Amino acid sequence: MRRTSMSSVWKRLDDSKYLILLFLPAALYYLIFEYLPMFGVVVAFKDYNVFKGVWASDWVGLKYFSTFIFDNPDFPVLLRNTFLIGLYSLIFGFPAPIILALLLNELRHVVFKRFVQTVSYLPHFISNVVIVSMVVLFLSPDGGLINNILGLFGIEPIYFMSLSSMFRSIYVTSGIWQGIGWGTIIYLAALTSIDPSLYEAAELDGASRFRKMWHVSIPGIVPVIIVLLILNIGGLLGTGFEKVFLLATPMVYDTADIFSTYTYRVGIQQGNFSYATAIGVFNGVVGFVLIVTANFIARRTKETSLW
Structure with missing residues (x-):
C-alpha cells in the first residue's frame, strides 16, 4: 500500500513537472527574500554586535521594544504619522480604482476606453524616483x-514641499495617480465575470x-473588494519607505516621519541594528493583528475572507 501511494505521488509530480517548473522561480523568490530573512528577527531580542555575530551577542529580551x-x-509622532498616512491612503486611494x-x-x-486605460496604467510602471521628481x-x-496655474489667479507661489500640512495630501494624491490604473485591472476582470x-x-x-x-x-x-480591503488594512502601518524617504525633508518630519524612515536612520545611519529590527518586528506584528482582525470581521459579516 505504501509503495502504491508513493508511486502515485511520483506520477502526479511527473504529470505536473511543467507547472512545478513554472512555479519554481516564484517559490525561490519567496524562500530567499521573504522566509530566510525571518531568521534575522532574533536580532531584535539581542544586543547585536557585528564582531560577535548573532548567536554570540548578548540576549536582552524585550529591552528594545x-x-x-x-x-x-x-x-507617538511616528505612530500617528504612519497610521494617518496609511489611513488616508486607504480612505481616498482604495475606492479610486473601483470608481x-x-x-x-x-x-x-x-477606442476611448482603451486610451483611458492605457493612460491610467502608465504611472504604475514609472519608478518612485521618477514619480517623486515629477x-x-x-x-x-x-x-x-x-504654481503657474495659481499665478493666473493672482495667488503667490506656494512652497508645497516645505509645508508640513501639505505632505500627507501630496503623498496620498500622488499615490492615487500612480496606482489607480493598475488597481482598476483587477476590478475590470471581476466585472467581466x-x-x-x-x-x-435588470x-x-x-x-x-x-x-x-x-x-x-x-x-x-x-x-474582490473585501479581499483587497483586508490586504490593504493589513498594510496600514506598512507605508512604503522609498516614496516617503524621497518626498520628505527635515522641515516636514513632524507629519512625514514614519516607522520605516525612522528605522532607516536608526539602523543604517546610526548602526543600531537591534533597535531597528525591534521597530520592524513591532510594525510587522501590528500589521498581522490588523489583517487577522479585518479577516475575522469580514468572515462574520459578509462570509468572504482570505481564510
Whole structure:
C-alpha cells in the first residue's frame, strides 16, 4: 500500500513537472527574500554586535521594544504619522480604482476606453524616483505647473514641499495617480465575470444604468473588494519607505516621519541594528493583528475572507 501511494505521488509530480517548473522561480523568490530573512528577527531580542555575530551577542529580551514604545519620545509622532498616512491612503486611494473600473465598464466607445486605460496604467510602471521628481517639479515655486496655474489667479507661489500640512495630501494624491490604473485591472476582470443575464433582467425591470451599476455591478465585485480591503488594512502601518524617504525633508518630519524612515536612520545611519529590527518586528506584528482582525470581521459579516 505504501509503495502504491508513493508511486502515485511520483506520477502526479511527473504529470505536473511543467507547472512545478513554472512555479519554481516564484517559490525561490519567496524562500530567499521573504522566509530566510525571518531568521534575522532574533536580532531584535539581542544586543547585536557585528564582531560577535548573532548567536554570540548578548540576549536582552524585550529591552528594545520597551525602549521604543515607552521611552522614545518620537514614538507617538511616528505612530500617528504612519497610521494617518496609511489611513488616508486607504480612505481616498482604495475606492479610486473601483470608481474608475465602474466608469470604464459603462463606456461603450472602445477606442476611448482603451486610451483611458492605457493612460491610467502608465504611472504604475514609472519608478518612485521618477514619480517623486515629477511631483517636485509640478509643485516647484519657481516655474512649477501648479504654481503657474495659481499665478493666473493672482495667488503667490506656494512652497508645497516645505509645508508640513501639505505632505500627507501630496503623498496620498500622488499615490492615487500612480496606482489607480493598475488597481482598476483587477476590478475590470471581476466585472467581466458577472453573468450578463443579471444586467438583462435588470434592464427588463426598467433599471437605469446607475441602478444596474448599483444593484448588479457593485454586488458582483464585493468579494474582490473585501479581499483587497483586508490586504490593504493589513498594510496600514506598512507605508512604503522609498516614496516617503524621497518626498520628505527635515522641515516636514513632524507629519512625514514614519516607522520605516525612522528605522532607516536608526539602523543604517546610526548602526543600531537591534533597535531597528525591534521597530520592524513591532510594525510587522501590528500589521498581522490588523489583517487577522479585518479577516475575522469580514468572515462574520459578509462570509468572504482570505481564510
